[in-house]
Amino acid sequence: MSGAAAKQAKPPGGLRQSMAWLHTWSGLWLSWLLFAIFLTGTLAVFDDPIGHWMTPEHAIAESAHQAAPAKVSDRGRRIELGLAYMARHHGDAGMWELWPVQRPGNGLSAYWFQPNGQYGSADLDPATGAELRHDAAATVRATEGGHHFVDFHYELHAGKIGLWVVAITTMVMLVALVSGVITHKRIFKDFFTFRPAKGQRSWLDAHNAVAVLTLPFQFMIAYTGIAFYSTQYVPAPVLAQYGAGPAAVKRYNAQLMEPGKPARSGTALAVPDLEPYARRAEQSIGQEIRAIVLDNPGDASMRVCMYGWNEEAELRTRLSASSGMACYAVASGAELAVRQPGAVDGGAAVLTQHVMGGLHMAGFGGVGVRWLYFFCGLAGAAMMGTGAVLFMVKRRQRHGGEFGAATERVYRLIEGMNVAAIAGLGVACIAFLWANRLIPLGVEQRAGWEVRAFFAVWVLMLMHALVRPAARAWVEQLGLLAALCLLLPLLNIVSTGDSMAAQIARGDWESAGVELCSLAFAALAGWGAFKLHTRKHQAAAAKPAPRQPAAQAAHTEGYRG
Incomplete structure (x- = not known):
């Protein structure tokens, strides 16, 4: 057998190599959706304060009590x-x-x-x-409030279809987590290693660090999310005992919760x-x-x-x-x-479901646990985002022509999706809060228009990411995100007359907390835009000049002589 034939006949690598392939591709195609689920789920941890801020008339009146x-x-x-x-x-x-x-x-x-x-x-x-x-x-504006992020997190505003999409995505996430642990045999050593300004190596280090930091949280949040909706995902036992239809569901819930x-x-x-x-x-x-x-x-x-x-x-x-x-x-x-x-009521099964729900929705531990979930959720979103970016960093340097003549176009599409799924979603989330202040109070179905504004801005960010060069799209969308977050407190003053100082003075830390977090996100997005803009110009400056043909070079040297 020739050397080339032997090389072709060589079996693929062992378990680690197989898991690496599975981890890469299962993680890529759903990383955008997982990022959206994690980011909106993170914001949903504070859905009540967000809803409180989005009903300023109620928030101001409540201070009187x-x-x-x-x-x-x-x-x-x-x-x-x-x-x-x-x-x-x-x-x-x-x-x-x-x-x-x-x-x-x-x-x-x-x-x-x-x-x-x-x-x-x-x-x-x-x-x-x-x-x-x-x-x-006249008193309280119609709004979805923070519940918009809750709905998107678990059903994508798509009802039962969305519920199933999130379930399948969560199962894939569990696959990616398990395969990721198997792939990274030096996972805990890698956690303490970060090499900045090293391109692909830096993205991989960041991906490993945030993954390991919140690994127990990621497993817990994915598993409890599936377990909490177990009767939706595995309805056969309930259907067999109670039948189908609203009346059957009502009878089941009555016997389960109201003995x-x-x-x-x-x-x-x-x-x-x-x-x-x-x-x-x-x-x-x-x-x-x-x-x-x-x-x-x-x-x-x-x-x-x-x-x-x-x-x-x-x-x-x-x-x-x-x-x-x-x-x-x-x-x-x-x-x-x-x-x-x-x-x-209902025994161990109902207690288990309650505990799973409490673990998933931070229904215990008070404000401290909610903040812990918030930061872990942001780290989880960062893990999804860095994984998607890492995929493109690697393919930008080298790819195997997987899609033939369309390979470049496919990877350009993936780059655009990365920008819209990460930076664009952030813009859509803050635009949802802007819509709450800008849409007139008397508009019919006003709450629905706020949600439509969220999706419309997200689609606009996708279109922008697809028509602009990827490097510029990242800088422009992160810059827009920073500007919208930074100006949100000013928008609130102009639209309602209520300021952050007034909120703090009357002890309304829910409203003030929303605006303080908006400023923090502005700083984070602004820093990211600045770093990417600086790196783009540094790369352009370091790019070598095109080589001249030999004859032209000799002629130039002769002229200089």
Whole structure:
């Protein structure tokens, strides 16, 4: 056998080489989507503060309630007023729910099941029980708020199809993580090695460093994300037991989450004062009562359930964010069920699901854990981004003509996708916040237009990345991102009259935090644009002059002589 034939017959490398190929290609084609999922998931960690900033009218009005006492002084009166309102307006509803908590931002709220199965709600005057009428268009602007990032993170704003796309992408991520660990046999040594200004080597070092730094987080977040939606991804057991359709899903959830809900007896029974049950429940669960749910009001089968209020300090000590609960039979006063804070109804399976959800959504540990998730999420997004960039750095230096005559065009497309998927997505995210301030308040379906603005800007960034040289596209989009982030606080002052200084003065750290983070992202994007711009000019200056033909060189030398 000839040497060339022997070389061709030589089997491919071992497990490491196979895993390297799998890691490279499985990571590349979905790295853009994974970057988007990670970045929006990172922002979704603070979806409530973002939503708070995006409803400035509500945020400013809420500061007026900050001096309200933390403990309830007139809860019994509030419960009485709430029950009277429900009896007058929704006496035939199968469930009444009251929130009589006297807390900053809370007054007296009532909820009920409408005939179509949807929730109805009303805010009541805690002094009179009269319904408070809100002019939503005039008081609080319609917006998706921070929930836009939540929706995109787990379903890409595409419903069940998007849910499945994210699931498949997450499975590929697990494949890339496992194959990446196998490929990098010196993974922990590489973590402590970084060689700046070395081109491909620097990108690989950065990719390895952020990957190893958050490796446990990446495995956890990917696995819990899949486990949390297990009944969506593996629906066969539920379908086999309960069938298909909305009614089957409702029956499944009722048996899973609401064991022992009584059936109506047909015998009338007046609704009693519920404050004694609230005090009794507080002694049983050790929490202040947050919500009161009355099943079958006006019937002898009435059951009242009292739900506790999770204090911030409590959430730092347990993985499950479920509050305490105590249920009583109104006719006899007997205690039907007690759930201590952190426990769940439904046994080990439901507890596992709660824990998985808490791990994935940072439902424990308070603000400190949320910031930890935020920085780990940014590191995860950096891992995806550096992996995509590393792919192109390697192929820019050498490629094997994998796509024949179209190879150059294919890699040019990949370069453009890299720019739009990383820098362009950042521009789209900050543009979403700009749209919240720029779209007029009276526009119909205003919240939907904010989301459309997000996708429209993202598409524009893709078009820009495809028509501009890649190096310039990176600098221009990062520069645009820096400018939009830097000017966001100024936009807020111009559009609402509210400044960061005023936010800090009134203790509104949620709004101030959004603008401070925007400034931090401006600095990061500006630094990246500056470094890339400087490197481009340095590379151009270091580029050698084209060689002259030999005859022309001799003629030039003779002229100089």
